[in-house]
Structures are given as C-alpha cells and as structure tokens.
Amino acid sequence: MNNKFDILIIGAGVVGASIARELSRYQLDIAVIEKEEDVSFGTSKANSGIIHAGFHSQPGTLKLKLESAGNRMFDQLSRELGFPFERRGELMVAFSDDELQILHKYYQRAVQNNISGAELLGRERTLELEPNLNPDILGSLHAPTAGIVGPYEYCFALMENAASNGVKIFLDNKVMKIFRKGASLEIVTDKGISLSGKFIVNSAGIYSDEIAKLAGVGDFKILPRKGEEYLLDRRVGGLVRRVIFPVPSEKSKGLLVIPTVDGPVMVGPTAEDIDSRTDFSTTRSGLDAVFKNAQKMVPAIRATDIITSFVGLRPAATGGDFIIGKTSVKGFINAAGIQSPGLTASPAIAEMIRDILVDEGLQLKKKDDFCPERTAVSKIRPLVENRDYKTLETLISKDKNYSKLVCRCENITEAEIIAAVRSGHTTLDGIKFSARACTGRCQGGFCTSRILDIIHRETGIPIEKISKKGKGSEILFYKKGAF
C-alpha cells in the first residue's frame, strides 16, 4: 500500500469532507482518516441542517465571512452533488417589546452583514408566512436566503465525490501519533497504519485540540457544548416552512423549530457546556426546555409526536471564533472550533484551507478528469408521496429491487439500501443516515431484520457481527444456543 500522500485530513465530518472534495480538484494524493466506522458519524450527523443567512454572526468575525460565502455556494453544490437543499428562509420571532428591540438590533446587523432580502415583518405578515406560529407574536426578522439541507447526506455526498476523484478514506482508524519525519508529517493509527503527508489538516471536530496536541500544538482547547434535539412525526411535518428562531441568548441561537428536507420537523437544540466528549445522553430537563420553547413559538407542537431524539456536541473553541490557519508546526493546519455556523461555512472553509496550503507552499495543478458531479440514488418516497406512479414504474423497470419495499414508514426500497451498502455504509446507523431507513416512526421495528439480511448478503458480514455504529455495538450478540 502506498502510504505517502500530499495531504492527510483528520476527521470525516462536513469540514474534512468539504476540504477533501475541494482538494480533489487538483493533482494531489489525499487521504482522510476517521476514527468512526463511517463518514459524518461525529458532530455532523447531529447537525440541525440549517444553512444560515448570517444575521446571527458578529460583524468582523471569521465566522461571518465564511458563513456568508458558504451560504452562497450551496445552490451549486446541491446541483453538482445531488443532495437536497432548499432556501426556505429563517424567521426570528419576538414576543415582547424588549424582544422587538433586540430584533431591531439584529436587523441592523443583518443590514451591516449584507444579508440580502432581510426584512422586519409585523405580526400579520409573519402569521401569513407561518400560520402555525403563536398568534401572540409581535413581529419577526425574516431572512429569505437561509436554507435547509440533510447534513449527513451533504457530508456523504462530499466524501463520495471526493473518493470518486481519487481521495482515499481510512475509516475506523483513530490517530494515535503525529510526528515529523524529514520533510513529512507522519501519522500512526490505532490499527497500526502509518501514513505520511506533506501537510496535515486537522478537522477532527470535538477532538481537534487533542489532535493538535499530538502534533505539538497546544494553543487552544475545545469546550464541548451539548445540544439535544427531538425529531417529530412526519404527520406534523407541515407545521412550519421556515426555520423559526427565538431571540437568541448569549450562548446559542436558542431553541428552534426546524423543518427538515426530509419532511419531519425537528426541535432543539439545547446548549449546555460540558466537560465530557462522550456524553451523548438526552435528559428530561433538556426535553422539557426544548418543548416549552418550541411550543411557545408553535403551539401545535406536542412531545407525544417525538419519534426519536439525539445529541450532538458542538466543538466550540476557546476564543469563540473558528480556528483556521497554519500553526507553530510547519505543515500542520487547523480547521478547528468549527461550531455553528460551521455547516453553512464548510464549503468556504475548504477554499480557505486550500489557499492556506498554497501559501504554505503547496503546488496546485488542476486535474483534467475532475468530475464535480455525483449522481444521487433515486428514491421512491417523493414519487409515492406525490403519487407519481409513472416514474416509479420506470424506476422498477430498470431495477426490480425498487419494487421491494423495506422501510414502509419512509418508503425505502431494497434498491436504495443496496446502493447505500455498496457505497460503503455497512452499519445500521450508516444505512439509516444514507438511505433514511429506520428514521421513521417505527424506528426500525419492521425493517431492521431485512436490512441486516441485505448487509449480510452484500458484504458477507455475519448477521451477529453487523453493528449499529461499529465494533461493540452489534445488534444481535449471539446465535441461538451459543451460551
């Protein structure tokens, strides 16, 4: 195996994946090293999926610069990579005169930040746009350029496209050592794999300070900020069209009501500074806070409509802003502290990293055969929902597996599951995030056994070795009679 690369990217979340994809345009040998079993399995998979307009960010920050630039790039990215993206708009709503004052401040900031189309709306107009909002609201700040994406779908699309343009991915490999060897930087993983690169990009999210420390860079710390989110039943999916924000607090953008590109509405996230990097537990107090706030904005939201919950840890860094740039170790570049609006900023971060690498002496030569496009797997859900049976029939005539319904809550067929397995997703969570199976209201009650069968058939992995999210999380431990 050739272990020599031009660039080693540590971390396969949206930041690492964006950088990998951007750099795959050039004649470079690139490797991405990820400690989890699949791409996007860290903070990115728990992202809210909002492409922010930019009125939350402080003028003059790196965050704002990259957020604004990133936002503008999503139309093209979505066209090229075939992930769903919709410019739905954001509304920040006010319930009191004090909150109206704050709303005004944010409006001024929106003007200063050049947020196109940002406008203050009165009560009537706000309710016209979003009839399910609490009629007690007094007004809102509307930013139509905000959008929503499927965060893991975006991440998978970036990485698949990067891989098809030659980027190597090492999953389930945790970086244990980083050291200099001549002109190169060397990495050793917990699986004993050694990789060498002229540059290392540190996009290790919640662990980026630890990775930096391994390289001898100790000038920042990650302060994990936990966020709990709750996904509601598809039945109440139509409650809001836009992302609904309260007037924000110091720590976060507040507890939101978020439409998703897949249909269901999500509520959250909480913002709690914690010491642990492994605390992914939801709490009763988190649930209570999320629903209390969500119901204030959209009274029809009910906790009885929860179909699942999850937690993400934002990799907030000391200093508050993104930490992007070269370090005291030559060739070791940080893309760290990328918390909100990191998803929005990710494509712009990738370009910034590219430019930094050039400044550091990297030679860029465009690939002649770079293909920016990725063909997304055809899905039957929109066809079933829109009763487009003609297209569905065409799909089936091309691939009979489209007539085998595996997940009936979300209308996902065997063809879609097979495609997910063949593009490298072999855990149940991997299938869930890439094909949406098990994300519906039954949460896998019916389809899990069929998905296990398909993974087994496609990969040869014994059923009892198939896991939820990697080793130690096997779904079924024992063949009957084993003890």
Place this chain on the structure above:
Amino acid sequence: MKNNIYDTVIIGAGPAGLAAAVSLKKSGIEKVLLVDRESSAGGILNQCIHNGFGLHRFKEELTGPEYAERYVDLVRQAGIQILLDSCVIDIMSSGKGKEVIMLSEEQGLLRISCKAVVLAMGCREKNRGNIAIPGSRPAGILTAGFAQKMVNIHGYMPGKEVVILGSGDIGLIMARRMSLEGAKVKAVIEIQTHPGGLNRNIVQCLQDFDIPLYLSHTISEIKGDRRITSVEVSPVVDRSVPDRNKSFHLDCDTLLLSVGLIPENELSLKAGIQLDNVTRGPIVDANLMTSVEGVFACGNVLHVHDIVDWVSEESEFCGYRVARYIKGDNGKSREIPVRTGKMLSYTLPSRVEVGKPATLSLRTMAPLENVILAVRTEKDFLYKKKFRKIFPSIMQRIALKEVPADAQYIETFITTGD
C-alpha cells in the same frame, strides 16, 4: 402498470385479514384478494410460538402459528388468492370504486380496481423515541416484538442480561422466552400501578421464572456508549414523574421495550380516513366502515386487541358487512350513535344499527374496583355487569342481542350504584 379487477382487496393477511376473507367468500363474494408484505400469511402470529391462542374461537389451546394455520387452511380451501411480498402504498377513490396501488416483489407496481377495501394492517410497537427515555443511544435496545422475531424466527439472541420495560403481554412472553433461551432476565419495569398484561402471563412468565416485577417504576436513564451497560430505575410519583433520589441501577446488555402498540394507519391517513384520538384507529360505523365510503377496518388496525380470538370475531363480522356493501347495501337499517360515558376511554364502533345485534368493544380509563359496567339507550338499560376489578388492559366485549328499534342513541358507562 398492470390493471386487475377484484370485488375487494384486503390489506394484510394476518388474523384480521384472513378472517375477513373467509366470511367474504362465505357470503358469496368471489373475487377477493388478500395482500401481505411478508413472505407468508399469518401476520404476527407466526412469531408467537407460545400457546394460549384460540381458547374462545376453537375451544382449544393453540400456538400462534397453529392458530394462523387454521385460518390459512380455510382461506386456501375457499380458493382465495393471497398475494405475498407485496406492500400496498396507496388507496384512491374513483367515484364509488377504489383503486389500490401496491409494490409487488414479483410483479412490480400493481394497480387493482375494486369495490371495497378492508384495512387489516395490524399495529406496530411503540419504541424508545415515542416514550423519550433519557440517556445515551447505544445498541441493545429493541422492541420486544422485534426481539421475538429475531429469537423465534431467525434464531438470534439479542443479549444475555436483559431488562424489560413495560409489562404488556409481549414483554411478559419475551421475559419467559429469553429465560428459556438461557438469558438472565433481571426485571420487568412497569410505570403503572398494575401489570399491563394478562394475569396468566404474570404467573407463567414472571413468577414461574422468579423474575421481579417493579410496578410504579420506570427507567429514568439509559447508560452505555456502544452497547447498553445499565439502566437507572426509579419509582414514579404522580403516575409518571421518576423520583431519581430513590433510583437504583441494573446492569444489562439488552433492554426490551414492551410499552404499547399503535394501530398502523399511515395508509389510512393517506387515503383521507378519519382517525379516533383514543384508539388511533379509524372511526367506524355499525358496519366497521371508515369515513371513506367502501373502506372498512378490522382487527388491530382498528383498535388494539388483547387476544386474537376477538380479532377473528370482529373481522369475520367485518367480512360479512363488506359483502353486504358490495352486494348493494341490502337490509341496512337506521344507525344511531354510540356514546362513551363515564370512566371509559372508548367504545367501538361509533354507530350501531337499530333492530340488529351489536357487539361493543370498550376499555376503562383506569383500574377500578366494585363497579358496574352498563349500556343503555335514552330509555332502557341493555346491559349491566358487576366487576370486582376491571382493568384498562383487558378489553371488554359486550354482545347486545338487539338494539331497540326506537332508540336514538346508546351509551356505555361505568357506575358504582345500581
């Protein structure tokens, strides 16, 4: 898309669909199509390999697969067509006729025209998300029914140190099954003050295996990173709030959830059928017809039953009424509303026909002692029965010989006096 014409399409070949098919055929309806997404008929009965089925229906004790086989045999003998590995994705109305769209693994997309549709899709289990148990999200948390399928059909064990949340019958049955397969079942945790399942299952599945049952307790936190390692169990105050000061931990590698069933009505909603907020099944009239004309419902898709025998009985009745509808509604008399009175959570159906017998299904809102369950019209009592104890977990079925011809409504209710 292939076009086919039938008198009726029955969606789901579990106990409800099978029984409805038999009575439709008996009533002279020739073109009946039973559709099921699985590879064999019988529905959930196929994984219920324990006995205790059929005591009412067949006056003998059968296993689930045996019970299913009785009906599958009847369906086969009657020459009713069963289309397996096929999932209905849409029901559309065109005038009085119906069109059923399905994905068939063998035949691709099928469009079937028919006069009536019977919903017999059964129910699904509530899962962890539905009850929002706090904590981490590791592997090893399964619904009891999924575990039952893996153990009984596929031959895999989900773990060896098990805690079960919820004392519904599936949870109790799985406590015994897991024990018999060599796992250690540490406890069954029930949030209510009384068990959710049948008493015979408490005795045979828990007491006989020395498995402790914690009533008025719940799981207040799930722990474990990759796989579940323990649960925190707390007593509850005010019926649902965990008192974490009095909590204790149970180590386990598996948590099975038996926390309730929900009628599977996604298809019904798409077809524009109105659902009842309590049963979460369609609102039906005296003929078990839903709010969409020509679409009927029976079995667990209509309301969750405790025992399969009642599913069969209800579905047979449904089949007869569907047949009558297809033949042109002969002999239908005036319908009056059924009201659900004090201390009852629901009564089904929502309407009955006067001058005809009627069977009412109902549940109480809470466990009650020394009460009378009664049914009356605006004038007369039609039914009265004393109960020393009555539980919401046990569905009451009341057979009325005849609904009085002049009645304006009937009401079911609980009373303490005579």
